[in-house]
Amino acid sequence: MSEEELGLEDDDSRAVITAVGRQLKLWREAARLKPAEFGTAIGYGENLVYKVEAGKRIPRPEYLERADEVLGAGGKIAAMAKDVAEARYPKKVRDLAKLEANTVEMGAYTNTVVDGLLQTEDYARALYRLRRPAYGEDEVERQVAARMDRQHIYQLSPAPLLTFVQEEATLRRPVGGRMVLRHQLERLLELAKLRHVEIQVMPTEAEEHAGLAGSLRVLKLKGGTAVGHDEVQLTSRLISDPREVQVLEMRYGMIRAQALTPRESLAFIEKIRGET
Incomplete structure (x- = not known):
């Protein structure tokens, strides 16, 4: 670059x-x-x-x-x-990365695309090229580099507990094409082998779903506090009000309970990969 x-x-x-x-x-x-x-x-x-x-x-x-x-x-x-x-990186990415580097536990539910911390470089690049109004190629690469840099969280020691719930549709949408999606599914299976990472799938056929209000992220920090993060369209919002964070924690707990178990989810992702 x-x-x-x-x-x-x-x-x-x-x-x-x-x-x-x-x-x-x-x-x-x-x-x-x-x-x-x-x-x-x-x-x-x-x-x-x-x-x-x-x-x-x-x-x-x-x-x-x-x-x-x-x-x-x-x-x-x-x-x-x-x-x-x-x-080099956008301010909102730098701020989020600092929080993630200080976390002992993070939970994320994502309903539109594969979560940024789980994305392959090709998948991230395809997403940024879909952005409208369009990014120039230099800005696409800047955003991709920032997203990949955040994945340093997997090398932290002691390792934070990272849990993810992905909406089934995010695992089927061929962002970047079939091969990009296939490699992305393989990346999920690879990350799920890490002892401090758990990935779950919320199947489309699930009747009970506490996350219909949208994606969310909850981070528990080293100092004992917790914050939430929400990103929708043009808005990236850090949530520090204890009452709002408590609501997000409650919803995320329900989402995890309603989703497939980690073991069931891996089998589900394997099945989708076989179909891709």
Whole structure:
């Protein structure tokens, strides 16, 4: 993926990338290097150098590392990679990822698509390409990278308990085509083998369903508090009111009880994969 265009909707990201670009320009000018000379020295084009310094492109870690070496910054430029990495992703994704990194237990019911923490890269990419108004290809890749980065939650130690309930329709909709869906189903079966992950399916034929009001997410944090998260259309909302969180916890508990058991769900997913 090339250096990404910065999303205009994210003022926090823009401020960080603008500041980094300004610092890079000051270091380059102090070294008496023209943009073309600097670009050649670090292995990038002159046009990209201009865009990075103007805050219009997000520099990848390799760009910052090479710039640090060429400009003799002694690690000062390379150290900005952490801030840049965070700024690469939309703010709502960064905020959610921070919560997930601090969770001891998370439950999610999803009724439209496969949950983001369960998605393959190809499935996520297909979803973002369906977005209207359409994303540019750079923004699609930015969003996909952010979603994949959140899946670091599976490597946390101690591992949080992660439970998911997927609506049956999400496992049958061929987002990205049949092969993308098949690989996505295989990914679900793979993740379900992890001891701290449980995946359940809510069958379409279920008569009792406590989740008809929509998808929901409940996170229990290390400090003993709990929060909810809800994302619908253009709205991404963090729910911290204890009374509202209690309602979400109650609904999620009922949803899990009404869905197929984890063992039944794996057999169900295997069956759908065989049909795909």
